[in-house]
Amino acid sequence: MRLLILGTGGMARAHADGFSRIEGVEIVACADLDKEKLATFAILHNIEHQFHSLDEALAWDDFDAVANVTPDKAHYATTMKCLAAGKHVFCEKPLATDYAKATEMADTAEEKGLVGMVNLTYRNVSQIHRAREMVEAGLIGELKHVEASYLQSWLVQPAWGDWREDSQWLWRLSTKHGSNGVLGDVGIHILDFAVYGAHQEIESVSCRLHTFDKAPGNKIQDYVLDANDSFAMTVQFNNGAIGVVHASRWAAGHMNDLHLRLYGDKGGLEVMHNPDGSRLRACVRDDVLTGLWRDIECQPVQTNYERFAEAVKTGFTIEPSFRHAAELQNLLDISMVADDDHHDQEIEHPELMAE
Numbered sequence: 001m002r003l004l005i006l007g008t009g010g011m012a013r014a015h016a017d018g019f020s021r022i023e024g025v026e027i028v029a030c031a032d033l034d035k036e037k038l039a040t041f042a043i044l045h046n047i048e049h050q051f052h053s054l055d056e057a058l059a060w061d062d063f064d065a066v067a068n069v070t071p072d073k074a075h076y077a078t079t080m081k082c083l084a085a086g087k088h089v090f091c092e093k094p095l096a097t098d099y100a101k102a103t104e105m106a107d108t109a110e111e112k113g114l115v116g117m118v119n120l121t122y123r124n125v126s127q128i129h130r131a132r133e134m135v136e137a138g139l140i141g142e143l144k145h146v147e148a149s150y151l152q153s154w155l156v157q158p159a160w161g162d163w164r165e166d167s168q169w170l171w172r173l174s175t176k177h178g179s180n181g182v183l184g185d186v187g188i189h190i191l192d193f194a195v196y197g198a199h200q201e202i203e204s205v206s207c208r209l210h211t212f213d214k215a216p217g218n219k220i221q222d223y224v225l226d227a228n229d230s231f232a233m234t235v236q237f238n239n240g241a242i243g244v245v246h247a248s249r250w251a252a253g254h255m256n257d258l259h260l261r262l263y264g265d266k267g268g269l270e271v272m273h274n275p276d277g278s279r280l281r282a283c284v285r286d287d288v289l290t291g292l293w294r295d296i297e298c299q300p301v302q303t304n305y306e307r308f309a310e311a312v313k314t315g316f317t318i319e320p321s322f323r324h325a326a327e328l329q330n331l332l333d334i335s336m337v338a339d340d341d342h343h344d345q346e347i348e349h350p351e352l353m354a355e
Contacts, residue, residue, distance in 0.1 A: 001025045001312050004057055004087075006078060007069035008032040008041035010168065011092060015067045015119075016045040018305035025309050031057045054078055058085050065115070065312050068092060073178035076101040079116075083108045088115040090308040094188050095325040097180065099333045102326035109322050115311045116322035119304050120192045122258060123320055126298040127271045127280035128197050131262065134269060134296075135199045139284045141266030146198055146235075146243030149259045150190035151251035152182075155214070155229060159255055164215070170223040173214070181228030182247050183209060183335060188328050190247055190258060192320065197260050197271060200237040207233035207335035212250070233335060 003019055005012055008030055019025050029049035032038040042050045051057040058081065065088040070078050076096045082089050089109070095118050096102035109116030122128065135143065154163055163169035171177040172185055179185065195202060209228035211218075218225040230248040237243065251257070257274040267284035270293070280296040287294065302310070304320070311318045 001065055001309055002028045002063040003065050003067060004028065004063045005030045005041075005047070005067045005069060006032075006054060006057070006082075007071070007074075008034070008037050009069065009071075012041060012067075012069040013044075015069055015090075015305070016041075016047075018303055019067065019309070020045070022306055022309045024313070028063050029057060029060070054081055058082070058087075061085070064088060065090065065308075071178060072180075072184070073097055076105060079105055080108065083112055083114055083116070086112070086114065088308075088312045089322075090115075090117050090119060090304075091322070091325075092119050093121075093325065094180075094184060094329055094332070095322060096329060097178070097184075099326060099330040102322070102329040106322035106326045109317075113315070115308065115315070115317045117304070117308050117311060117317060118320050118322060118325040120189065120320045120325070121304070122189055122193050122273065123196070124301070124303050125271075125273050125278050126301045127273065127278045127296075128193060128260070129301050130280055130296060130298040131197045131260070131269050131271050132199050134282065134284075135197070135262060135264075139267060139282070140262060140264030140269055143198055143200060143237065143239060143241040143262060143264050145241060145261075145263040146194060146237070146245075147259070147261040148190050148194040148243065148245045149257075150186045150193075150247040151254035151257045151259075152186065152247075152249045153252050153254050155249040156252045164220060170220060170225075173225045173227050173229065174223040175227050176222075176224050179227040180332070180336075181209065181211070181231075182249055183207075183228055183231045183332055186247050187231060187332055187335070188325075190245060191328055191331055192324075193258055193260055193271075194235075194243065194245055197269075198237065198241070198243075198262055200239055200241065202235045202243075202331060203238050204236045205233055205331065205335055205338055206235075207231060207338040209336070209339045231335070231339075233338075 031051040068091040232246040260271040262269045270281045272279045281293045307318045
């Protein structure tokens, strides 16, 4: 697979590192509107060809697939151009800024027989795959209750720099700059974590979003700080189980922590992931009688980069697909409506969500 990396910001480094380790994958080109950033990235990763626009790269055409690492609001237009040119696409999350665009992207990839996959990063966590296997095997019985959280602390501690002075953080707080807040940024991750681990689809959701005051007039430079920075939702799964899902950037002491608890009528599972590592615990079988939790050993799984390379090689899309990401986007859009309307919203296509 000959790969073009489109966009050379911070996350593009992870793509370059991930794909460069895969046998049979050659990163042949990169493209970015920022010429200085582009040149630095090309030198750092030893990439031969550089383009100052996607159109230039498509005119050159000597590549098979694209890793789309552009800003969220550019995903739709750039991906559609790539698909029109017959290129397989591995897109950063979220797939698009709304369900209609995401659905169009999924439809187009499927109609053209092209691989369309999304980098839902935490599919790389082996513990969530093992938890899903245990749920599917019936080890916790019928799922009854779910708790899922994604906690960050960068609004209260300068672990990655001061958000008041750094554009990479400020834009995430401003709808004018393309942000849908913590819901759009990490909400898609924790919802995918929940539905994948639970092996269930979400049928309805109630959501509350909140934006806290962060600066005089809630404005810094050209950034209006109006994007939500905390959300809390309750959900119901298709088997009748209920759940609580929440995320915040105000969680002091939690650098980047995901937590999933799954409780059934025969036992429970707990997945914890943070920058220090991942852990899966289980209370099943006879341990339920004494409330004993045991750590579960998990084998490494393919990365999303490896899955995409395999999909392009075989011609068959592997999850997480454009279609799955579109259904997650539908859930995010509905959560915004639920916050406005203050009542539960039904999910139109829940059967596609737990892939």
